[in-house]
Amino acid sequence: EIVMTQSPATLSVSPGEGATLSCRASQSVSSNLAWYQHKPGQAPRLLIYAASTRATGIPARFSGSGSGTEFTLTISSLQSEDFAVYYCLQYFNWPPWTFGQGTKVEIK
């Protein structure tokens, strides 16, 4: 089983500032890595797939990078609606499909 580790657990950011979230895989997942945004009471939303491809309708301020075992989600200028929990998911080696434990982006 591939273990996904996200850091930090919580990120405190002021609106308008940028944020960098990390996701590390216990072994290579090539570029088979997705990022999700999850707000309380809502369905998780796919932001990025194939490590760096934005899903339909996702603003350009969200960008993903990395391959192998190290991945990054960057939010260039946080808007009020961006404060949420973010998860990475590997879909390279399955089952099981495995998520990171999440990074909460909160208002500073």
Added chain:
Amino acid sequence: EVQLVESGGGLVKPGGSLRLSCAASGFTFNTYNMNWVRQAPGKGLEWVSSISSSSYYKYYADSVKGRFTISRDNARKSLYLQMDSLRAEDTAVYYCVGGYLIDFDYWGQGALVTVSS
């Protein structure tokens, strides 16, 4: 517009059973692999089970293997999760998930399952 709507959640005693349903619309259901993902209170997302578009392949997390059964009815555009021998640790919001890009593109709003005496 893709819509996935879960139903069937509720309160059940340990050892009991529950069947979740997911009604799909807005896409060609019989071409999508489908999944169930859950989130326990205060925890992260955990993959539970997957089924291929034709129902030929079915996969389960070790934590539910032998207790949960995934199925689908392509004519009814519906996904199901039969949950037996429920435990307190199965308490979670269960999401119906599907897609064509990575199989985990679209998510429903979730159904709450509470296992408690």
